[in-house]
Amino acid sequence: MPSPPLFRRATVTRIIQETADTRTFVLAPHGGPLSYRAGQFCIFRVRVDGGRDLLRSYSMSSAPETDDELMTTVKRVPGGKVSNWLHDHVSEGDELELTEPRGQFCLRPAPTSAPLLGFCGGSGITPVLSLAKSTLAGTDRRVRLLCADRDRPSAIFYEGLAELAKRYPGRLTVVRHLDDERGLLDAADVKEFVGADMDADSYVCGPEPFMELVESALQGSGRVFSERFGGAQVPPPSPPRPSPARTPAPSPAQPPTPTQNAAEGTITILLGNKRVSVPRRPNETLLQSARRAGLAPPFSCEAGNCATCMAKLREGSATMRVNDALTEEEVAEGYVLTCQGVPDTPSVTVEYE
Ligand SMILES: Cc1cc2nc3c(=O)[nH]c(=O)nc-3n(C[C@H](O)[C@H](O)[C@H](O)COP(=O)(O)OP(=O)(O)OC[C@H]3O[C@@H](n4cnc5c(N)ncnc54)[C@H](O)[C@@H]3O)c2cc1C
Numbered sequence: 001m002p003s004p005p006l007f008r009r010a011t012v013t014r015i016i017q018e019t020a021d022t023r024t025f026v027l028a029p030h031g032g033p034l035s036y037r038a039g040q041f042c043i044f045r046v047r048v049d050g051g052r053d054l055l056r057s058y059s060m061s062s063a064p065e066t067d068d069e070l071m072t073t074v075k076r077v078p079g080g081k082v083s084n085w086l087h088d089h090v091s092e093g094d095e096l097e098l099t100e101p102r103g104q105f106c107l108r109p110a111p112t113s114a115p116l117l118g119f120c121g122g123s124g125i126t127p128v129l130s131l132a133k134s135t136l137a138g139t140d141r142r143v144r145l146l147c148a149d150r151d152r153p154s155a156i157f158y159e160g161l162a163e164l165a166k167r168y169p170g171r172l173t174v175v176r177h178l179d180d181e182r183g184l185l186d187a188a189d190v191k192e193f194v195g196a197d198m199d200a201d202s203y204v205c206g207p208e209p210f211m212e213l214v215e216s217a218l219q220g221s222g223r224v225f226s227e228r229f230g231g232a233q234v235p236p237p238s239p240p241r242p243s244p245a246r247t248p249a250p251s252p253a254q255p256p257t258p259t260q261n262a263a264e265g266t267i268t269i270l271l272g273n274k275r276v277s278v279p280r281r282p283n284e285t286l287l288q289s290a291r292r293a294g295l296a297p298p299f300s301c302e303a304g305n306c307a308t309c310m311a312k313l314r315e316g317s318a319t320m321r322v323n324d325a326l327t328e329e330e331v332a333e334g335y336v337l338t339c340q341g342v343p344d345t346p347s348v349t350v351e352y353e
């Protein structure tokens, strides 16, 4: 049986201007509502200025437990292709293309009665708002949010969160950290916010420096779940096992040397109507092999977060260094994040669908 198409269309029914550079797009998916969990995201496919299709991930700011409508909230990134295109070219009544929801930044059953702690920087509030609404509506847990923003006008959902706190008296607390009043958030602010809730689950989303600061300050407290939006230098992940050739993984731009070609086997990539094969190289990801083969496959974060680079294994197997985007079912079906997948078998064939 043919698998369902990866993308479906949705009509933009409303656009809400949240701040000067942030909009919420309310979507009515064609073919019926999307089934999703709070904290998940969809991959959007847009064609900017008649060029090639670009894929970007956007999290839901709505929650299935509290909102009848599907909403995603997008902040402009200076110089960014897709975020600015969505702001400048999409109007109510237009259609967008998006995948089924995915991602694992979702509510986990809590082992203790400690509150859920949310740490959000800028647009990182989007999935955390969804998680907060879901927790308040679906459980008895308390929710405490630490929201860091440049200043009051750039704080997304400022009033919305204040209203939500009134609706759940004693259960939702929102602490605002505005850089223009207090300087950048530091580890002491994070520890002060955590206070006695050392066994609480923390959900963290924001720009990379914010993530690093909060994650480091949370060491020694309860479980920490993070969602990375990308956009900063992500250090290359360490290889899953020692290189048999004992040489660093080659950059795709470097000319091959005999040692780099030591691994046996062939990597075959199917993309659009192209089918290309290259000799396998040790520790090279499938995405790197595809680029070496002269293809331009889709990718975004290159960190295992967004699923933009997913493809289906048609032959052989591969181990992902990081997988924070594909569901267990998708992995079982043979999907792989090509930016993270390193072949386990001499020959591997992958198809971008
Ligand atoms: C799982 C996931 C969920 C996401 N959810 C949301 C969401 O709900 N709302 C939202 O607004 N964004 C979200 N993002 C970020 C979004 O996917 C895009 O990366 C972002 O909109 C920038 O895309 P662009 O095409 O405008 O910029 P690009 O053209 O890709 O980038 C242009 C420049 O901006 C930098 N840049 C790219 N992304 C970022 C970023 N996020 N922050 C700062 N600089 C960046 C790049 O390094 C580059 O220099 C999410 C990302 C992931 C991986």
Ligand code: FES
Residues within 6 Å of the ligand: 298, 299, 300, 301, 302, 303, 304, 305, 306, 307, 308, 309, 310, 325, 337, 338, 339, 340
């Ligand atoms: S490019 Fe984001 S998971 Fe591979």
